[in-house]
Amino acid sequence: MALLFLLSAIVGIGMFVRNILKIRRNILIGKEEYRSDFPSRRWKLMFRIAIGQGKMMVRPVAGFLHIIVYVGFIIINIELVEIFIDGIFGTHRYIGHVFPPSLYNFITGTLDILSFLVMVSVTLFFIRRNITKVPRLNSKDLLGWPRMDGNLILIIEFLMMTALLSMNAADLTLQKIGINSPVGYFPVSDLIFGNIFSSFSEGSLLFIERSAWWFHYIGVLFFMNYLYFSKHLHILFAFPNTYYANLHKKGQLNNLESVTKEVKLMMDPNADPYAAAPENKVPEKFGASDVADLSRIQLLNAYTCTECGRCTSNCPANITGKKLSPRKIMMKVRDRIEEVGKNIDKNGSFVDDGKQLLGDYITEEELWACTSCNACVESCPVLINPLSIIVDLRRYLVLEKSAAPQELNMMMTNIENNSAPWQFSQSDRANWTKE
Ligand code: SF4
Ligand code: SF4
Known part of the structure; x- marks a missing residue:
């Protein structure tokens, strides 16, 4: 025995x-x-x-x-x-x-x-x-x-x-x-x-x-x-997940390091964009379209999700009938990382399977329904951050695919041209004072 x-x-x-x-x-x-x-x-x-x-x-x-x-x-x-x-x-x-x-x-x-x-x-x-x-x-x-x-x-x-x-x-x-x-x-x-x-x-x-x-x-x-x-x-995972939780204020979004580098390069008159310095290396991708583009903390979040649905039950987008469910976002990330893991088990290293997290698991409609309100982050009992994943996927759509909704594209063009979200030229800014 x-x-x-x-x-x-x-x-x-x-x-x-x-x-x-x-x-x-x-x-x-x-x-x-x-x-x-x-x-x-x-x-x-x-x-x-x-x-x-x-x-x-x-x-x-x-x-x-x-x-x-x-x-x-x-x-x-x-x-x-x-x-x-x-x-x-x-x-x-x-x-x-x-x-x-x-x-x-x-x-x-x-x-x-x-x-x-x-x-x-x-x-x-x-x-x-x-x-x-x-x-x-x-x-x-x-x-x-x-x-x-x-x-x-x-x-x-x-x-x-x-x-x-x-x-x-x-x-x-x-x-x-x-x-x-x-x-x-x-x-x-x-x-x-x-x-x-x-x-x-x-x-x-x-x-x-x-x-x-x-x-x-x-x-x-x-x-x-x-x-x-x-x-x-x-x-098991609630312990490392809470240890590595985000300590910043919830509303504070991180800057994409790759974008920060690009902007700094653009603004530095002495910079040589063609120099072979590591900081000048062109980033592979802005934002995230698959699990390998997400951070390890975000993947740990996905494995830690208890599927309790507290996030979704507090999500204003979900409550008002939109397709978005932050719980489902976390579940889909875990499904995809598992699929990638099985692919590696089978082939020794990842072999392109023609799929990705964005589109095959999470739709653009879900992503753009998010109001970035942080209610999901606030309500999660194990400090998971579904919003950070949504934001990274949206960044990919905007920066790599120029695939933002029409309203956002208009606003971004206005900011670029007029330094304001509205469709008025900068020279007309003070017009309201004339009367
Ligand atoms: S941040 Fe987005 S996903 Fe999270 S509760 Fe708000 S609307 Fe829903
Ligand atoms: S509240 Fe947290 S643990 Fe619960 S389903 Fe949402 S992300 Fe998962």
Whole structure:
């Protein structure tokens, strides 16, 4: 059994590491962006938002339930330490025989109660998604796999908690009849399953206890590997994502470095535009049309998106019936980066597949519906910035394709010719003073 345990751990953890490395490779396809300044501010932000769930209580019911599941998830996994020791050495609740009974009872009692609270929370989440049908969790953005993913993860968590509670209750019943040595405190398991299990034979109890133990263990390994295909990747990526978040004011757009260089070159009378200096190198592209043109932070954002839809439910463009959904922008970026990653896996390096993010995944209509209001950025619980991606794609349309909407083109021509957005010549500017 120890061999089987170790083998499954090696396979499960090995696959998990491989998946994480694949995501890392995909993120590194993006452009470098310096976000390592102000480390102490960044650590604080990460503690407040990712660990402290600082933005979750804006919607109190969902926020409270999420905090229970999150705390439960972290604390219940402490149990894994014991599972690993028992699995490798064939012991039974090893830590219970090492720790003082009062401390071990406190730990197991807390885990038992938390497991039950997680079960209740995921049940309520399931009801919100499927019965009361909260609109942001039932929009067409989530048709197909995303909706199934949301439900699957709730079912997996429910089953894992059920396994944990039934394992505890079977163990406790075995302890009561003197088969297992008395260790641990399991108030909720006893309350739920105690009476039912009391009539079971010793063999049935041992079977339930062992199979629930294995189910929980294999469930954890399965869950780790399922993350790669799921929006639940955020339970890991929320930490780096909040650490590397934008610290500038939300309304402050970055200047394109390539454009800044071009302008400086134009304004410097001594500059030789033909000199072979690296700063004179013609940029490959202005703005972004595919994932490789986005920054690594933007790609990390896409992998971190929880698909919660808070951004879309606050987006004025979406609320007024436009095609734009910032959640969908993030989901599409992740779809495309995954497609590019598979292309690299297959061919060794990226081979042009005739597709790109702009046009094949995100339409111009969506991009131009954005008002740049930042409501999506403000409402995101893990500090994702869909607007920055929209702006970079629009920059490409304007600077590379001259494909801005007619109104914008007129305004830009006016600025160029008249130094103002209106169609009046500069010499007429003071006309209003004459009367
Ligand atoms: S910035 Fe754009 S995408 Fe974000 S909420 Fe405002 S309109 Fe919607
Ligand atoms: S971008 Fe943020 S708010 Fe929008 S769906 Fe993703 S996690 Fe939720």
